[in-house]
Amino acid sequence: MKSQEKITGEKKQSEAAYQGFEQGPIRPPSEAGSLLIRISRNCPWNRCTFCPVYKGRDFSLRPVAHVLEDIDRVHRYALAVRECAAGNGRIYPADIERLRSIDGQTDQAALNAALHWATAGMRSIFLQDANSLIIKPERLLVILRHLQACFPWIERITSYGRSHTIARISDDNLRQMAEAGLSRIHIGMESGSDKVLARVCKGVDKQTHITAGLKVKQAGMELSEYIMPGLGGRELSEEHARESADALNRINPDFIRLRSLAIPNHVELYEEFRRGDFEKLSDKETAQELVVFLEDLDGITSTLKSDHILNLFEDVEGVYPRDKDKMVGIVRHFLDMAPLEQMVYQVGRRMGLFRGIADMADDQKRQQVETACLRAGIRPENVDAAIDEMIKRFI
Ligand code: SF4
Numbered sequence: 226m227k228s229q230e231k232i233t234g235e236k237k238q239s240e241a242a243y244q245g246f247e248q249g250p251i252r253p254p255s256e257a258g259s260l261l262i263r264i265s266r267n268c269p270w271n272r273c274t275f276c277p278v279y280k281g282r283d284f285s286l287r288p289v290a291h292v293l294e295d296i297d298r299v300h301r302y303a304l305a306v307r308e309c310a311a312g313n314g315r316i317y318p319a320d321i322e323r324l325r326s327i328d329g330q331t332d333q334a335a336l337n338a339a340l341h342w343a344t345a346g347m348r349s350i351f352l353q354d355a356n357s358l359i360i361k362p363e364r365l366l367v368i369l370r371h372l373q374a375c376f377p378w379i380e381r382i383t384s385y386g387r388s389h390t391i392a393r394i395s396d397d398n399l400r401q402m403a404e405a406g407l408s409r410i411h412i413g414m415e416s417g418s419d420k421v422l423a424r425v426c427k428g429v430d431k432q433t434h435i436t437a438g439l440k441v442k443q444a445g446m447e448l449s450e451y452i453m454p455g456l457g458g459r460e461l462s463e464e465h466a467r468e469s470a471d472a473l474n475r476i477n478p479d480f481i482r483l484r485s486l487a488i489p490n491h492v493e494l495y496e497e498f499r500r501g502d503f504e505k506l507s508d509k510e511t512a513q514e515l516v517v518f519l520e521d522l523d524g525i526t527s528t529l530k531s532d533h534i535l536n537l538f539e540d541v542e543g544v545y546p547r548d549k550d551k552m553v554g555i556v557r558h559f560l561d562m563a564p565l566e567q568m569v570y571q572v573g574r575r576m577g578l579f580r581g582i583a584d585m586a587d588d589q590k591r592q593q594v595e596t597a598c599l600r601a602g603i604r605p606e607n608v609d610a611a612i613d614e615m616i617k618r619f620i
Pocket residue numbers: 268269270271272273276277278279355387413427
């Protein structure tokens with residue numbers, strides 16, 4: 226299926242040959258089941274000192290014609306996959322062989338994407354990479370309308386967007402995007418503190434975050450804001466918590482998502498940390514910061530999610546204001562525990578055995594954690610260093 230809309234002003238980009246269906250490296254955890262459609266490559270900003278994802282890679286827009294071709298390819302496979310699964314919902318190896326030959330030339334990446342999407346019910350689409358809203362609005366509209374034409378059953382189309390970019394898009398254009406099916410924007414706010422934002426080179430200030438967030442909501446799209454506990458380090462921890470909560474209180478986003486700071490060895494922030502210019506918080510200090518943040522969130526109706534493996538508490542989730550006390554209570558419970566118990570929880574969480582403190586009651590899991598601590602020589606005095614090493618496996 227080809228869009229009838231005319232695509233103009235991209236002669237130079239169109240000269241590059243189409244190389245087949247593409248996918249970028251990341252998507253939000255909540256988009257694990259989404260079909261990933263790559264409309265630009267890498268990050269146009271790429272300077273945040275904590276971010277390892279696109280370092281050393283140049284940003285580029287993909288020609289709209291190439292994106293439409295990706296959509297057409299995955300569309301053909303998706304329809305065929307649905308047909309195969311129509312009986313008992315299963316896809317057998319023989320089906321996959323047959324699916325390979327539905328296109329003259331098999332595009333394995335597009336077929337894999339369709340198969341993966343089918344396992345999650347083919348309900349949502351995520352536009353990659355780091356800031357899809359940077360492309361010209363009329364081009365984004367062509368892509369969105371083509372997606373709607375191909376997959377009329379989908380429930381949502383979502384994308385990452387930088388506040389700096391969104392704040393410059395007209396309200397009319399944002400409304401048109403929402404009408405064309407773009408239903409949720411994920412923004413990496415990271416912090417509401419101007420000091421923290423400047424220090425990590427986020428390229429945006431608190432007021433721009435607020436403006437962008439309000440514009441997204443006004444356009445009728447859902448808004449998901451990411452906050453990074455620990456990003457202010459020891460020096461700016463309280464300011465980071467209070468200013469982030471204040472910015473979010475002014476926006477009242479649909480979702481607030483936590484993604485705790487981790488520092489891989491190859492980002493600028495690691496150099497600051499190594500020189501002693503950035504004091505990283507321990508898990509206990511991050512929990513103390515989290516209490517301030519959760520308590521300061523006020524007057525909002527947002528859903529708070531902790532859906533990232535780097536977070537110490539996966540069960541700190543709920544809807545404001547109803548679940549505020551419950552969420553604060555979970556973190557306070559950890560802070561009130563004896564150092565040995567805190568260590569068992571920290572290690573068990575990073576081993577993937579505990580999702581929340583209640584899981585410590587499972588004797589078998591607890592035994593596994595205690596054995597691992599004994600073998601690795603982990604004690605309350607050195608647990609944070611051990612945790613740093615464990616976390617590097619996830620980043
Ligand atoms: S804007 Fe996002 S993707 Fe780009 S460098 Fe910053 S955190 Fe990374």
